[in-house]
């Protein structure tokens with residue numbers, strides 16, 4: 395029993411589910427086979443018994459006489475019939491077992507796949523988040539330990555230490571903000587859709603990135619048309635802030651960022667173009683994944699981030715049943731294009 399349960403635990407969830415499906419089907423099939431066997435055997439016995447003829451005697455009493463076949467022959471025929479029936483039912487059950495096994499395995503695999511994918515993604519996410527949390531925490535721990543060991547700690551050293559700690563705390567706060575935003579933008583979230591003017595969202599998002607624009611002396615050109623769309627104002631503003639933030643982060647000082655729009659009868663496109671560092675071909679397919687940062691962004695200390703921005707942006711776009719894409723050339727710049735339906739479905 396112990397070895398069975400050990401073996402059972404080793405099986406993949408799809409196989410376990412298949413065994414359960416097939417088990418249920420086989421119990422039902424065997425039950426009906428037994429019922430069918432009993433009914434058919436009875437009927438066979440009755441029909442063979444009818445080969446004996448009932449005769450009326452002159453005195454009024456009845457007598458049963460065989461109609462050609464001897465009782466032994468009738469008994470043999472009955473046994474043969476029962477055996478044939480049993481064999482046929484066995485074949486039938488074997489076919490059901492094979493067919494239900496194959497079909498159940500396919501169904502089980504399909505049922506289990508999204509659950510396994512969700513579990514895997516959850517595990518990866520937890521591992522990535524813990525890794526990102528560990529880095530600033532480890533840096534802070536080392537710095538504090540070194541400072542505590544110092545015997546002649548000056549006020550300046552202590553201030554430097556606190557400043558450095560503050561930087562790490564800021565990083566941790568940004569990370570937790572990002573994680574929180576990612577958690578809030580869940581796939582099943584209901585949107586508070588309303589009619590909004592594109593110019594209104596653009597103005598609000600430019601306002602939110604004002605301080606970093608000033609810092610890098612960047613110019614943002616707003617070349618969008620005056621159009622209206624049905625969307626959730628706060629999330630679309632957040633989406634544009636993420637794209638503008640990146641455009642600023644990955645551009646040199648005094649460069650130009652242009653926001654354009656193209657509107658059709660059903661959809662509207664918003665383009666955020668920068669003249670920044672650009673994205674390498676091998677990174678383009680991954681930048682919308684959680685925690686993905688190009689090697690270049692990781693190594694450069696000047697650009698902060700945890701690779702969460704674009705995955706939040708992609709979630710917001712998908713919630714609006716839209717699409718986000720990017721065209722980029724290293725050293726020349728990038729253009730992010732958001733396509734949103736103008737009317738909510």
Ligand code: ADP
Nearest residue numbers: 640641644681687688691699700701702703704
């Ligand atoms: P991060 O916090 O690292 O900016 P994102 O999810 O916003 O995270 O972006 C993921 C990666 O995509 C970045 O690390 C960067 O390598 C690349 N990227 C995003 N936007 C741009 C851009 N406008 N120009 C160049 N690279 C970009």
